[in-house]
Amino acid sequence: MSKTAILVCAGTALAAVAAPSSASASAIARPQSPTRVVVDCFYHPQVRPATFLIACADGNNYLTSLHWSRWGQNAATATGRDVVNDCKPYCAAGKFHSYPAGVRLDRVRRWNGQSQHWQYARLTITYPGARPADTPRSMTYPLWS
Template identity: 35%
Template sequence: MNRLYTVPLAVLAWFGATAVGAADPGDPVVALGKCYDPGGSVVQRPATFAYNCDNTGVLQDMVWSTWGADGARGTGTDSSVQCQPNCAQGTRLVNPVVVHAWNPQPAKDAACPPDARYFSDLTIAYPQGVPPWITPGTQWSPGTDFVTVDGAPAVHFSGLGPFCS
């Protein structure tokens, strides 16, 4: 289990799956959610997903070591845009990440699948380099805090849930 060492501040936003990963039979239906397509299926263990819905932040090459109602752990790469002078012209930064998700909750949006649960807490930790805007101890926005996880700068998203409408 991960421990949050510094209480955080915020950044980015949610997560919408863009690639399908296999789930083990018998696993509960739990997912990362943000930009969910109500016409699509609930994706578990995604290899790639955009965590802010506009592709300026994408977790890719994800390999999940655990996935279930008790939480998810995985490693991969964050490909995010430094939006300076703006997001269209910003530099794309690529960094290895360790991702933890926990606390699955039912969606509040009635358009979401009723049998799925969505991780409401998620951290993205940067053990080998970090985007310059992630400064532990500062806040980006409510529900997005910059923290330290296992000694690495990280983003903690709380109160997450899918947008299914």
């Protein structure tokens, strides 16, 4: 009888000591949802940017007026305007034209080896109506990392 009482008391004490430890360990071990970002030309991570430069070298193509309807774990979607220089007769003398565009970001991967940021690595632009000359209805670009 005394052996049973000792075992019950020891088991109860062990359970009391272990419960807070395992509860706090599970709270610590539970990872927060990593931030999804799109990386710009200057390697700055952005979340839901209002504008996004596509042609980094010369600035002749960029997205503006972006309104994000989704910024999820696997993809982000927005509507906005694609502003493109026609480069006629050459880019420095060209005119900028603006086109309505749907934007999708996807192909999520770890950014620059940092666990707190995951980046969208691909950009797809879809034109619902007018679009730049010699441009298909949908264009896909790999993004910087």
